[in-house]
Amino acid sequence: MRRTIDISRRLRRAGCDGLPPIGPGRKAPLHGLSFAFMVMLAASGQAGAQEPAGLSPSRADLTAKDKARVLAVTRPATDFSKPEQFEPMPGGAGTSRKDVNRDSFSQSSANITFEEEGTFKLGNGFFTKVWVSSPSSTQASDGLGPLFNARACQSCHLKDGRGHPPEGSADATSMFLRLARAASTEEEKAEVADHRVLNFPDPTYGSQLQDLAVPGLAGEGRMRITYKERKVTLGDGSVVSLRKPSYAVDDLAYGPLDPRTTLSPRVTPQMIGLGLIEQIHPADILARADPDDRDGDGISGKPSIVRDGKTGELTLGRFGWKAQTPSIREQSADAFAGDLGISTPEVPRHWGDCTAAQEACLAMPNGVQERLGPVEAPPPIMDLVTFYSQNLAVPARRDTGKPEVLAGKQVFYDLGCVSCHTPKFVTRRDAPNKAQAFQLIWPYSDFLLHDMGDGLADGQQVGDATGNEWRTPPLWGTGLTQTVNGHTFFLHDGRARNLTEAILWHGGEGQKARDGFAAANSADRDALVKFLESL
Template sequence: MHPSVKHILPGAAVMAALLVFFMSCNKHSYNKEGYEPNEEYSGGQEATVFDESVNAFGNAVPGLSLEENSDFVVGNSFNRNPWVTAPSSTVARDGLGPFFNAVSCASCHGKDGRGAPPEFGEPAVSLLMKLSVNGTDAHGGPKPADNFGTQLNPFSIQGVGESEGNVNISYYEMPGTYPDGTPYSLRVPVYSLQNPALSGVMTSPRVAPYMGGTGLIDALPAALIESFADPSDANGDGISGRPNYVWDESTQSMRLGRFGWKAGAPSVKIQVAAAFRNDIGITSSIFPTENLYGTQLTQYGALPNGGSPEIGDDVFATVAFYTAALAVPGRRNVRDAEVLKGKQLFNDIGCAKCHIGRMQTGTHPLLSQLSNQVIRPYSDFLLHDMGEGLSDNRPEYSATGREWRTPPLWGIGLLQTVNNHTYLLHDGRARGYEEAILWHGGEAEKIKNAFMDLSKDKRSAIITFLRSL
């Protein structure tokens, strides 16, 4: 016991009282018995909206002022409406390209939700390929590939000879069996780039993740996320968890990464500015140069653009505000016995070691609804080695090829309703919850095995719990 604590303790009675107090604290922080008060408010009591409809991901946090609401509406329109080639009479929305992946945020984050790998024979849109070559850029980030940059842009505007080409995806089945004899099959993706000039370049396939709740993640104190880390596995549970530190162009400093499948973006603002530049070809004051590299610059650098920058600060601010202000959908069926059983198993076998259920936000600079909220993202926002099966062999700052950020699981149960599919994991290879779990390896190998060792009933209770998120 700490000496100063000992000093203020007069006797055994107080000791006993303290013991009871600490025990009850413990019970509070992890109530195994079942329903926890307010646990249906995944985004906290002020930033959760109960909506099970197809629009479940598109709601604003409640209680916006008139002015905030108008920013949300304007931001939404710039998120949804297509950008067009400059020059155009649609001056507010011109400047698309020269190279791009999609014409709007919503073409990838449909209904503010998640993308999917392409159907057979279709071009990839909401699944994009990050690119880089060995080495790092000036800030320790991925080194752009000569004449291509850090992202494959399958489309280009008129007047640009050729786009960068698309990606071919095929799958083969990898069958397996649970210890109880139940068969399963995982589909293993095989990627190849159509452009021969890209041979030897490192690639990382990523689907667009769910956009909501990102303002809450921004409001988590960095020290809280860092406190979840156990980089050398000091407690010996096989789980490490490391923060990623990435370059923040707006503050010109290295900061904790929070967004993206490898936690490569430090804030909603940077994530949105990077999406405008790299995905749509729209410059901003944060990233004022077009997404052009090497010969692309000499060939296309002088094409007409949509202004300098193409998205003005005011409009940019509305899109960043819109993104941060998207509420998290509330949970369904939280008191159902099956859901509670699944939740308990999720905790007991160790899923919650990475998918942390409960934490509190700090202060959000713009929205009090996002401040001091007890949220249930089911993530630690840290990097974990997930094994060779999920590796992309492409580092991003301190994330290795095998490391991925634990994705938040809030809203995951509404994916089918909103986006009409249940493709999961960074490249959408898993066709549902069960396959997503079965792909877990590396630090999660033991816990995946514990899942496989469960009876069919218990496995299905965990899936039912995930559906309630």
């Protein structure tokens, strides 16, 4: 049986025991925690109220000695002549050291037990399970749709990795369009402000465009993308071409979209390290929030506050392109309903995203089996899929000691990329599973919302996120996208065909770093890309 390795022992070896908190004259690598928390409470109408569940402004899970160790080990790097200690292990003790290949994102956390390994494999079975339409002789697998985007979770999350826009084919399985409009009445605005809803779906087509349907029913329509190339001249005279996408829907089967409905393209994100992200203490994310840019660095990250679907309590959103979901289980349940049309205890919609305007869809049979419970994917299935998603390991870093990678890391710091792409966290000591407890991890994200400028804007409000704001995506695994998924498309809609293009699309709060990259010499730009490819 594998043994869970507690990070405290490794930190002691690093000489972190007994280190005092930051003293006078030494600036903490965090923004004002209490200020960020009060801003958040005021925005949610909770000022003066008891601290909401899931929004603790302090790490009660740590002793004073632990806090000193955590502070020491998560300080930003200052020496770029060699790798930092533990840097090759971005997922802590759960990091996968398996050979690099197409399955690099599909390995289990290295520190789960033998029994948990069996649970992981069962979860993988349901993650790859192909669902069929009702009625079916395989009753445990029916319930698909009636409208859907994919027949299996794995169909969207290809090899547990990053999706892509359709390129040279009609394959849009790993990319879809979110459909929503902003609040238009005072009552609707109050619902959003109170975090009761994120936004409002299209009255006919629901919350996302579903291009597939069960026999006897038409899919909703077909996403159309057109690109316009735009040349960008860098400081050394070299030219890069960026492609700007435009989106539309063809062959609408149920009438026109509401004129207020916005289209937000989303490629499916990679699945690695989700359980570790879930166990980052809220205080460590809230501490980095600076919504009014009080420190004047041009970075105004803000937390996404949502309601827990089970308890109704305010909590921190950390999953999804706009940080709209607080937990892996909720994210999974939303995907079952929206992508597959499968009902779960968390989202008991047997007809998925079908709306009242789609009468033929609602007249179709569903896959509920009385002997299995009142939903199509009962609690045991959700337990297994959630466990699987929580324990997909982060692969080990590569080439951390190579001179060009170290040089690129320094460029990453010098350009200010770490202002949003926070390198390190230490997870909660009181995590439910010891495999995720008190682990030093390197996701390179602050999990906050940032205004990324008009160039990347989708115009779609999602809860606290405006049409210009996106959650900082984790960068771990970036360099293995080509190996696992056979492409190098990045950003929320895959418009960037490589890492250079992805950086050059940064605007808003990322404009300064983007301009610094564009002005840099080719050696520094190449080094930065090498560093990102090592993640």
